[in-house]
Amino acid sequence: MENKKILIEICAGTTCHVYGSSQMFLLEEIMPEKLKNVIEIEGRTCLGFCKNQKEFGKPPYVKIGDRIISEATSAKIIEYLTTLHNL
């Protein structure tokens, strides 16, 4: 396990908001204890992916490390982290 924390960037832009990004800003509250120590959550004013939905898929977007997750939800983020890191 690397020491560097996994950066989770949540988009706070208009398009992501209307597609339901707001609940993800409380992600830290529902994050399982074992994951809390390895992640770092930050908001982004606009990730800019909404301008190219053909390539990136539908909003809301979350970036975990280098990976872009479209149609993101809190559950999807947690699921991704659990499977990816086998935690």
Next chain:
Amino acid sequence: MKNCFIEVEYFQKSKDSEYAYGDRFFSAKDNSRNRIIAVLSDGLGSGVKANVLSTLTGSMLMKFLQDNRNIKLAASIIMRTLPVCKERKISYSTFTAVDVSNDLTVRIIEYDNPPVLLIRNNEITPLERTYEEITDSTGKTRKVSFSIFNAEIGDRLIMCSDGVSQSAMGTPFFPLGWGIDGIKKYALDLIERDSAISARDMSQSIVRKAWYHDRNKAADDITCGALYFRKPRNLILATGPSYFPERDAELCQLLNEFPGKKIICGGTTANIVSRELNRKVKVVIGRDNFDPAIPPHSEMEGIDLVTEGIITLGHVATLLKEHSNGEYKKKSPATMLVEMLLDSDIVYFLVGTRINEAHQNPNVPVEIEIRRNIVKEIAKILETEYLKQVHLQYI
């Protein structure tokens, strides 16, 4: 009036058990002549009847003053027009009118309200009053007082209805009510605590204190209006990227060099400013000011507030229309923005006109208004309902 801004604000509570306010406060700014008029009227009794009387009086007086009619004649017309109360057999509604002209000459006309207070250099300054007698519809003569003086920067005027001065009446501490001396002392205390207290906070504090005296059940309508002559407070609100991307640098420069408070509304705009000025922008995550209906705000060095664009502005317009007076159901980035707007005197809007491609998608689930329209609407409300000086610039 270039270097002086006049803040006009009021706050009121209706008599307990009544929904309609028996007191009315009107204010208007005549932009062409740079003149400000404020009128406080207290109708006989309380509730709907008093509301009708005070609204009649107040709106007539406003109109007469705006048309520069002879004020003595106006007062007598009003007294002869008001309907006679069935029980008390009198027609009655008190008023206080303040008329500030371009060269800061202030004319005050008072009839039966607690006297207007002038606070200059943190002291109560007496006004020189002259009295005239006017006959009303029942043949009674009534005394109206006139005063005139030149305002200076830093002056404050406070006008109250008798619900303020008579609050606490019958209690052991103030058997005869709070009284005009009580209001004077309290107002001076407020200024001593915060010498730059806004007219808005001042009127709210006085009304809340009087309301508290009545054990939060107002015995009469409680209204306080305040005027504050002060150096203008500037605020700039930048929203939207410029139409030509090469002008983004100009936008950032305008924002950076602005003397006053700075707000950015819009994720893309925030990113542009962050890039051009090389400053980090950090979204604030957490329960503070969290409202699921509005995207969270952000922080940036040198900028007082950074929010999302069109949704937040839409909420701001709604909040401004509601006149919530600082009592919000939920704190959010939009209420933070409203507070900042209302604390300023001159508001500059720097509106970028580039179209956001992402919002053109027909699949976007809620209606997203066009930025220009919503900013125009906010500007209009600030100008007409809150008497702010507003400048719009498109880039």
